[in-house]
Amino acid sequence: MDFAAFADRAAAIEAESADTVITERVGELLADAGSELPIVVRFLQGRMFPAHDSRTLDIGPALCYEAIARAAGRNVAAEDVESRLADRGEIGAVAASYDFGGQQGLGAFTGSDDGGLTVAEVDEDLRAVAAATGDGSRDTKRDLLFGLFNRSSPEEARYLARLVLGEMRIGVGGGTVRDAIAGAFDVSVEAVERALQVTNDYGLVADIAREDGDDGLETLGLEIGRPVQAMLAQTGTVTGALEDWGTAAVEVKYDGARVQVHYDGESVRLFSRNMEEVTDPLPEVVAFLERELDAPAILDGEVVAVDEDGDPLPFQEVLRRFRRKHDVARAREDVTVRLRAFDCLHADGADLLDAPLRDRRDRLETVLGSGVSEWWLADDAEAIADIEAETLEAGHEGIMLKDPESTYSPGRRGKHWRKRKPDVETLDLVVTGAEWGEGRRAELLGTFEVSVRTPDGYAPVGNVATGITDERLEALTERLEPHVRSEDGVAVDLEPAVVFEVGYEELQASNTYDSGYALRFPRFLGVREDKAPEDADTLDRVRRLADAQ
Numbered sequence: 001m002d003f004a005a006f007a008d009r010a011a012a013i014e015a016e017s018a019d020t021v022i023t024e025r026v027g028e029l030l031a032d033a034g035s036e037l038p039i040v041v042r043f044l045q046g047r048m049f050p051a052h053d054s055r056t057l058d059i060g061p062a063l064c065y066e067a068i069a070r071a072a073g074r075n076v077a078a079e080d081v082e083s084r085l086a087d088r089g090e091i092g093a094v095a096a097s098y099d100f101g102g103q104q105g106l107g108a109f110t111g112s113d114d115g116g117l118t119v120a121e122v123d124e125d126l127r128a129v130a131a132a133t134g135d136g137s138r139d140t141k142r143d144l145l146f147g148l149f150n151r152s153s154p155e156e157a158r159y160l161a162r163l164v165l166g167e168m169r170i171g172v173g174g175g176t177v178r179d180a181i182a183g184a185f186d187v188s189v190e191a192v193e194r195a196l197q198v199t200n201d202y203g204l205v206a207d208i209a210r211e212d213g214d215d216g217l218e219t220l221g222l223e224i225g226r227p228v229q230a231m232l233a234q235t236g237t238v239t240g241a242l243e244d245w246g247t248a249a250v251e252v253k254y255d256g257a258r259v260q261v262h263y264d265g266e267s268v269r270l271f272s273r274n275m276e277e278v279t280d281p282l283p284e285v286v287a288f289l290e291r292e293l294d295a296p297a298i299l300d301g302e303v304v305a306v307d308e309d310g311d312p313l314p315f316q317e318v319l320r321r322f323r324r325k326h327d328v329a330r331a332r333e334d335v336t337v338r339l340r341a342f343d344c345l346h347a348d349g350a351d352l353l354d355a356p357l358r359d360r361r362d363r364l365e366t367v368l369g370s371g372v373s374e375w376w377l378a379d380d381a382e383a384i385a386d387i388e389a390e391t392l393e394a395g396h397e398g399i400m401l402k403d404p405e406s407t408y409s410p411g412r413r414g415k416h417w418r419k420r421k422p423d424v425e426t427l428d429l430v431v432t433g434a435e436w437g438e439g440r441r442a443e444l445l446g447t448f449e450v451s452v453r454t455p456d457g458y459a460p461v462g463n464v465a466t467g468i469t470d471e472r473l474e475a476l477t478e479r480l481e482p483h484v485r486s487e488d489g490v491a492v493d494l495e496p497a498v499v500f501e502v503g504y505e506e507l508q509a510s511n512t513y514d515s516g517y518a519l520r521f522p523r524f525l526g527v528r529e530d531k532a533p534e535d536a537d538t539l540d541r542v543r544r545l546a547d548a549q
């Protein structure tokens with residue numbers, strides 16, 4: 001396909017505003033693209049390489065301006081390009097404002113016989129631009145770009161300049177291309193979508209859709225060494241998760257950097273959340289995985305920084321490692337990093353994206369001996385609160401809640417993974433009762449009844465049983481014991497004296513407590529030593545908060 005034809009079609013698409021028409025036009029272009037289909041699909045999105053491929057042209061705008069200036073004529077300087085850019089606002093319009101072609105013979109372009117550029121030639125030269133590295137590469141890149149602009153008509157130059165700078169601006173996003181592929185080659189949108197998720201390569205998917213239809217798309221799978229987009233999380237609440245799923249998978253939310261592990265049976269490659277390769281900065285993670293992994297696999301996880309005792313350090317410490325890319329030996333002395341793998345996308349020849357999380361976790365645990373993240377299956381809020389308390393106590397960021405039956409959706413921020421929302425509200429409540437613990441905690445008070453102030457005294461709104469470590473319980477027992485009014489079995493009645501700060505997810509009308517309200521997912525946050533019972537929150541305030549929810 002001539003690049004001029006591509007530019008014409010791109011201009012027609014850019015001039016169109018209705019989404020359905022744009023999709024149709026893109027579909028027609030794909031159908032006419034012939035052997036250059038994969039390139040056309042990428043160019044339409046301003047891309048030279050598929051998203052999983054970390055190659056770039058590695059040129060800054062300045063170099064592009066220089067190449068344009070040189071192709072525009074002997075008297076044109078890069079400053080002229082810049083001043084036109086200030087006027088016209090975007091590089092495509094600037095490139096289209098020059099009359100190129102007077103400088104033949106000066107460039108290093110790969111010439112074609114008739115002088116007209118083809119899409120394949122543009123692709124080939126831009127690949128050479130990307131491949132140029134080391135001494136003198138800046139000149140090589142500029143010469144190649146000059147050669148391309150020198151052979152461009154104004155309309156071609158418009159789209160060439162935009163392509164070079166990675167911004168097509170013709171209103172064609174990923175969704176449009178997906179729908180256009182489906183329309184042009186009569187395959188289902190779902191099949192295209194799935195194929196895109198596993199390959200991250202619009203060019204490849206378009207080609208397979210055209211050649212082998214739906215059946216061909218179905219055979220596309222994950223490939224070791226080709227990263228996929230990470231599944232993402234929404235914020236959510238414990239109560240919401242339990243309502244939706246019955247049982248939730250609870251995982252430690254590590255404060256580190258996301259990594260995707262690709263192991264082909266011999267060596268490991270690591271990719272970051274945006275699919276950049278990060279193998280080199282993490283040599284001990286690579287060595288660890290090459291030792292521990294039993295079979296070829298693709299894993300999802302988090303790299304965390306730890307201190308000498310293995311306790312977590314903040315996220316910034318991991319970033320230091322990434323920043324010190326070129327001085328890894330020194331960074332290794334500064335910061336120890338460890339992998340916490342939490343998902344398994346592929347193991348021993350089998351793609352697991354469509355398998356439920358429980359099965360993927362099983363597979364993860366068989367394929368990787370250690371370094372697997374902590375997780376629990378829980379069906380009640382109190383158990384989850386306990387896990388969260390321990391997790392926070394151990395210095396982690398919090399917890400993730402996941403639907404144990406859910407599949408892995410690359411790139412999706414769906415409702416199947418939720419990061420627990422921090423408490424929306426807190427209340428300062430008076431401790432009016434407690435219970436002696438069991439077993440190891442028999443000598444300690446636990447399960448504290450917390451109450452709001454009412455006009456005639458105090459009325460309970462819930463129990464905080466959790467979020468409290470042994471050490472804290474000892475201190476609290478000491479603090480509360482002098483206020484015991486009476487005991488009945490394990491139950492203890494306390495005179496109002498101590499105020500707790502309590503976090504909760506929601507307020508609910510309830511018959512359980514005299515106040516008529518119950519806190520959902522109440523958690524102990526601390527003692528308000530600065531507050532007396534008379535300063536605690538009132539039933540009135542709770543009523544207002546509940547109404548406002």
Ligand code: ATP
Binds near residue numbers: 251253256400
């Ligand atoms: P976002 O990913 O939502 O854009 P973010 O990068 O700041 O924002 P968070 O939203 O706070 O991250 O949390 C999601 C991230 O938490 C994941 O991308 C991952 O890096 C990290 N994480 C830590 N532990 C887990 C886990 N057990 N499961 C999934 N993700 C985890």
